[in-house]
Each structure stands twice: as structure tokens, then as C-alpha cells.
Amino acid sequence: MMSDGFKAIWAVLTVLAVIVVLWYAACIPMNIKGVLTEQERAGAEVQPTSAKDRRDMSEFGLVLNNSFAIPATWEQDRPRLPAPHQVAIEIWETTVQKKITSKRSLIYHGWVTLSATMLGFVIGTGLGILLAVGIVHSRVMDLSVMPWAIVSQTIPIIALAPMIIVVLYSVGIQGIIPKAVISAYLSFFPVVVGMVKGLRSPDAMQLDLLRTYSASRSQGFWKLRLPASMPYLFTSLKIGIAASLVGAIVGELPTGAVAGLGARLLAGSYYGQTVQIWSALFAAAILAACLVGLLGLVERTVLKRMGMAQ
């Protein structure tokens, strides 16, 4: 009999395998036109022979007529869709086989983005928690600021990013700070909203209990509200860190920055270096997964210590 955990892992692996197979299959029609042009130049017999006929023909027709070219669709230099192993090799070559200080090292670019993300995230969540504490304790702030914090969640505030970069550049600030500012305000609002919800989560009975002890407001905060808010805090931290990373990446787009994962994406799209785009994308994905996973680990440890999770 299969245990549940084993079954789940088996199911995930199957789904991943299907995705990889579909990916390889998709490479064939996506890349066949480019491959056939290359093969013709190299002197191979290609059906149909005229480039114009080929342009009008469907990808699937071309594949059927030129099945010999299928392996080549997984080995192109600048494919429309690179095959999984091409991306894997690129990532391997630009991480393990390059010096970290090299401009071509993905670890270098990842670090540039990560440092801005982390700086912004720490500032944004710090300020967010402070504002949430203020909102919970001050009726005026609750009434005047909270609605705006909620509305901000419905607005694509990331559209401010290019302007922030340029404005800060024009007053002489560049490098990590402008990107961190974007990361900070993107993580700020989810943390405010989540933390307010968490600090308000104790129910009337729990609050009444503290009142019977005639506990002070600060005792109520440290002994009830803050511990009760932890699950909410971690949920919004995970949203916040993902938003921070997106902010740092988008912050690297407008100025033609030379370093960072966003810059790699943009450069790749300028020069048609698809393998480079995909590897930068995967690096960003791995980074995001690590950050969220790390927070999840901290969450589990903290909540376990507090007796709120098993």
C-alpha cells in the first residue's frame, strides 16, 4: 500500500515529467522554421524548397515533411523556445562554472537583485508593522489611513517604479537604493493590511479576559495581540517578499541597468538571447521559491515554539 506522502510526491513528479515532455514537444513546432532555414543554408535537403512556401505552411506540416530536423529543434542557438536541457546547461555554466565576480555570472546578477529585494523588504515590513500598530491603537489613524491602505491593494502601484528610478537618479541617488524603495513600498501595504487583521484577530472573550485582570494596553499588546497576529504576519510576509522581488526586477528595467536579473531579462529580449531570458527567469523563480520557502520555515519554527502549529 502506498502511503499518502509517497503518493503526493509521485503525483507531483508525474505532473513535472508531463510538463517537461510537453515542453520538448512544443519546441518542435516553435523552432522548426528557424531550424529549416539554418539546415538549408548548411546544404540539407528541405521540403518545400522555397523559403516563401515554407513561410505559408503550418508548423505541423513542416515537421511532418522534415522529420529529420526534429533533433535540431532542441539544439538551436537562438531558438524561439529553448529546450529544458539548454536552459539547464546555461544555468549550470553561468553559476557553477563562472566566477561570482564575472559580469556573466548569474549568481552575481541574482545577488544584485536579492540585495535590493532584502533591503526593501526589511524597510517595507518594518514600517508596515509600525503603521499597523498605530492603526490598531489610534482610532484617528484607523479611520483616515486604513481605507487608503486597502485601496492601495487594488492599484497597480508598480507603475510608479520607472519614475522612482529616474527621479532618484536625477537627485543623485542610484544603485541599490531606488530599487529598494520600490521593493519597500510594494511589501509595505500587504504587511499593513495583514498585520492590522492579525492584531485585531483576538475575539471579544479573550480581550474581556485581559480586562478582568485589569491589564494595561501595552500588556494587552505584548501578551495577546502580538502573539495572535503571528500567523497573519507570516502570510503577508510571504506575499510581501514575492512583491519585493518583482519590484526589484521591474526596478532594473527602465534605466538600462547593467546588473541584476531584470537587466538580464531586458538585455536578453533586446538581443534575442532566449536561452539567457529563460535562465534569468528560472533564476528569479528559484530565488522567489527560496525566499518564500525560507519564510515558511521560519513561520513553522516560530509558530511551533508558540504552540500555534504542530
Place this chain on the structure above:
Amino acid sequence: MILVLFAIVVWVLGWWLNSRLASGPYADTRLVRFLAPFIFGVTIIVIWELLVRGLEVSLVILPAPSVIAVRFANSLPILWEDFVQTIIKGAFSGYIIGCFAAFLMAIAVDRWDFLRLGLLPVGNFVAALPIVGTAPILVMWFGFDWHSKAAVVVVMVFFPMLVNTVAGLREATAMQRDLMETYAATYWQSFLKLRLPAAMPFIFNGLKISTTLALIGAIVAEFFGSPTLGMGFRISTSVGQLSLDMVWAEIVVAALAGTAFYGLVAMIEKAVTFWHPSQRG
């Protein structure tokens, strides 16, 4: 300098007004709940105006609200074209396709346990990734026009919508499922009469999250290439020309579009899930 002092006075005045409202007898009325944030917003804008004029802040750093308003009023045709290109064509069509596809996928995932076990962790994982990064690839595949923006939006909204819908379809309690069993109801009967209505609060949660993601996707994708219109295009070119008043005008449009889109979905939600404790209030 006078203007700066005046700004401080306005701040104190606004805050005093809200304090009175908050501690007054009408603090819990709807009017105050609307008035207080409104006063706060107006105060911020007035201070912004006064500080920019008083400190003579350069137009290329921060334009005054009045300058932005004038620019907004004078550029309505351009703003409208950009709005249609980015929001209606890019974000909205992508939103509908993406949410609908995710909904169908969620039904399949819910029906076959193996898919749920396998696909849901992958979906949860992907939902946390910086998916806007796929924009350069999709722009390469689908061209500069709105189709590539719609494609980015589809990818962005798909996974949050999938995860929420699947969670919703599992929301019906064991007792409610047993009840359908005692009626010998078919799969589709129990789906339509029980699981789908029970899932609605979750589905709308996904739809609401997706409105913001759709706008983000459509605007950011334009940073990677677009025809010579669209909100993302206008923002990035105006930033390059240092005409920040235009950038702010576009941001106002984005803010209005974002709240209106979200508000629309929230209104439909209120009508559909009127029975849910969170809506009865």
C-alpha cells in the same frame, strides 16, 4: 516659506478635524467612515501642492497636483487611447481568458485526485513566482501589440485563480456531501447545487486578487516592447522625456481603473454571495 508654514497648518487642521470626528458621537456612522479618509486624502494633496510650490521643487522631480490635473484634463484623448489599449484590450481580455481557463482546470483538478495531488503543489509554487518575468518571452512570441499583454495577464491570473477555485470546490462539508449522497445525486447535480455555490466566496477571492494582477501584468509587459500607445509605453517614454506630469496622469488612470475594476468584481460578489457571513454584516 509662508507656503511651507501654511502646509504645516493644513496638516494640523486636517488631523484635528479627524480626531474630533473619530472621538465624536458619530464615529461609527457611514458618513464619518467616508469623510475621515476623504479629509485625509485632501489634506495630503493640499500639503503636496503647498510644499512643491513653497520649496520650488523642480517639475522633473515632483509636479504639483494642480499641474497633474491640468495635464490630465488636456490629454484626455491620449489617456483614453492608452486606457483602451492596455486595460480593455490587454488586461481585460487576458483576465477573462485566464480566469475561465483556470476555472475549467480547477474542475478537472477537483474531479481527479491524482491531478489535485500533483498539480496543486506546482500551482501553489508558481503562484508565488515573479511571473511578470515571462513578459519578454511572450512579447517575442505574440508580437508587440496587445495580444502579448493579454498572454502575460493569462499566465499571471491563472495560478491564483486555480488555487482559489480548487480550495473553494473542496469547501462543502462532509455532512453536506453526505446529504447529496442520500439523495443519490449525480456528480454534476452535486456540483451545480452544492459545490459550486459553496465555492463562490473563494472564486470571487481569486477574481479580486486577479484584477490587480491583470493590470500589473498588462502595464509591466509594455515595458518590454509595445506599439506607440498604451499606459506602460506612455509611462516609460514620458519618464525618459522627464515629463513627469504625464506619468502621474497615467498613474491616476491606473489607480482609477484598478479601483473601478476591483469595485465592479466586489459588487458582483456582494450580489452572488449575499448569504456568506462576511457579506451579511
Place this chain on the structure above:
Amino acid sequence: MTNNSRQQTCIFEAAHLDLTFQTNDGPIHALKDVNLTVDKGEFVSFIGPSGCGKTTFLRCIAALETPTGGTLTVNGMTPDEARRNRAYGYVFQAAGLYPWRTIAKNIKLPLEIMGYSTAEQDERVRSVLELVDLEGFGGKFPWQLSGGMQQRASIARALAFDADILLMDEPFGALDEIVRDHLNEQLLALWARTEKTIGFVTHSIPEAVYLSTKIVVMSPRPGRITDVIDSPLPKERPLDIRDTPEFIEVAHRVREGLRAGHADDE
């Protein structure tokens, strides 16, 4: 007595029924060697401490659980066939009304699934609402009603499609005693009018004795029947019958049965 005539009067028949759940902590004997026959028109209560299998047995009758051994027939069919023939209405511990449907629409739910015509649906909703004393509440939503009214609506829902059998799993367990007395009285009146066979799970001795013609006492680990009591009380039962010596004697016997089941534990 021929086999045929037996099948007509006998509604449930369980012989050597076994049910074992496989769990991570090893197998659990939910039911062991359960033998019981219930005739048409009886009101049978299942009573016992938690874990004695009373609810599990009811769920077996409803084909919500599958026994691992022995035989069980409902109306002469297997439980699953009976379920497909819509032979019974089931009332759960909680009302479980759909919050997005009005009371009337909730009662229509089984009728829609079973394909009744709209006119028939309306007629039946009207008549069962009257039966449970909820006339005029059809247009309300469940969350606008008290707990007792919600449970009455859920009974109406189980009655709507006119099955011969009504299975009730601690239907009044979550209600306070005053409401519960009232509903017990109403349930007896309803049973007298409709002549249904009722299977009723409870952990209240007075409730079981007051309602039933047959009381099945069960005990846990493994879940089994320790006593079956045929009540000598008359069919006509005002609430104050609970102060008569006959009532107290039956209650005493039930309590003895429960105690005997517990003594086994030591």
C-alpha cells in the same frame, strides 16, 4: 410465516454485521456482530456512549458506510439499492441548510434532484412546511431563523420526497432542553400522522424512552448491541408520561444496559 410476507413487514434486517475501519493507529471495530430486525412503522432509537457505533450503524443503513462483513437489507434491498431508490430521508446532527437558498428552496433541493415537476415541488413544500409548523417562513434564509426552526426545516427537507423511512442522527443534540421537548412532541405527532419507520440516534435516555417503540442499547469497543427493549408504553404519549412508573422502569432498564456495557471495559 413465508419469506415473502416477512420481507414486507421487515424494514431493516441486519445479520452478523461487522465494520472495521483501518486507521493509522490500527484497525477499529466500529461494529461487531450486530443482529437486528425492525418492522414497518416502528420508531427505533439507538442509544449508547460515543464510539458505540450507533451513528455508524445508521450510516450503514443509509449506505454512507459499507459494512466489512455480515448482511444488511433495507426494504428487502441492499442499502445502496435502497439509496438509489430514494427509500429514506436523512436528518443530520446539524441542520446543514444551504445558506444561499431560502427555506422553501432548501426543501426543494431533493425534489429538484429527483426530478419532480415545479407544481409538485411547490405543493410538497407547502404541505411539509405545514407539517413542521413553519408556514410563512418559506421565503426566509436559514441564517434568519433560530436553531430549532432550522432543524425543523431540515426535517421538512427529509420528509419532502415522501420516503417510507426517516433516519435521524442526533437531530436535536445541539438544541436546548425546552426546544428539544417541544420538537420531540412534534416528532411523535408527525410519526403518528405519516406512519413512517423512524431510525433515531440519541444519547439521551429520556428522549429515547419517550419517542421509541424499540430501544437498541449499544456499547463501545467493539461497537455492539447489548440490549433491545420493546417499549410497553402506549402509542399515545403526552409529555407527562415521563413521570409514570412504566416510563421510569423502561428508563431504568436502558440505564442498566448502558452500565452493563461499560462494566465490560473494566
